[in-house]
Amino acid sequence: MIRSALLVPFALVAAAPASAQEADLASVQRFLRGVTTMTADFSQTDRAGKVLTGTLTWKQPGKIRFQYQKGVPLLIVAEGGALTFIDYSVRQVQRWPIRNSPLGVLLDPSRDLSQFARVVPGDDRLISVEARDPNHPEYGRITLVFARNAAGPAGLTLQGWVALDSQNNRTTVRLSNQRYGSAVADNSFRWTDPRRSATPR
Structure with a gap:
């Protein structure tokens, strides 16, 4: 779970028509x-x-x-149903089920968003889904x-997200230079266990 949240307070905006919210949520589902x-x-x-930067x-x-910027000894990888946080500076690895992380909504497209997500009204140029x-x-x-x-999948581009954990630690992630549909090999998600090797990869 990236220690990362663009939250729009529900109390400060008027609710959009249910039909519009349902249509936007359906668009996000098609995107995922x-x-x-x-x-x-x-x-x-x-x-x-x-602020840290890197490539996703x-x-x-x-x-x-x-993959964090050069000089930052951190790596976060999700694969095989688990989300793994690696800190090479202290040779520490933490793992937990993807479904137990806020990022699970991105990584399991089979889930029905209408069961656990809602559209947050705001700027008409954006769709924010909590x-x-x-x-x-x-x-x-x-x-x-x-x-x-x-030009994006389902007419959308993912701009980023805000994650809030149970201790109210907020992390904001903003994306740029999004590219869809490129070939990505499965071995792109491999990582070196620092408990066995001192050389990060």
Whole structure:
């Protein structure tokens, strides 16, 4: 779970018509099911304002990699149903089920968004969708932000997200240079276990 949230307070905006919200949610569902691969540059900001950058590689279903900028000894990889956080500076590895992370909404396109997500009204040029598991608040929540773009999958481009964990730690991820449909090999999501090797990869 990236220690990362563009939350729009529900109380500060008027609710959009249900039919419009349903249509937007359906568009996001088609986007998630239509993406095969995506690569992008990312900028990650934590609650203290610290900014890290890097490259994102995403392959459906269930694979994602956050390769941080040179000199940052961190790596986040999702594959095989698990999300793994690796800190090479202290040779530490943490793993948990993808479904227990806010990022699970991106990585399992078979899930029905209408069961756990809602559209957050706001700028008509964007679609913001907040997803959370009402039965497991400890999993945190995520607000995905999409721009309407006829050239993107389902007419959308993923602009980023805001993730909030159960301790209210917020992380904001913004994406740029999004590219869809490029060939991405499965070995792009392999990683070196620092507990066995001192050389990160």
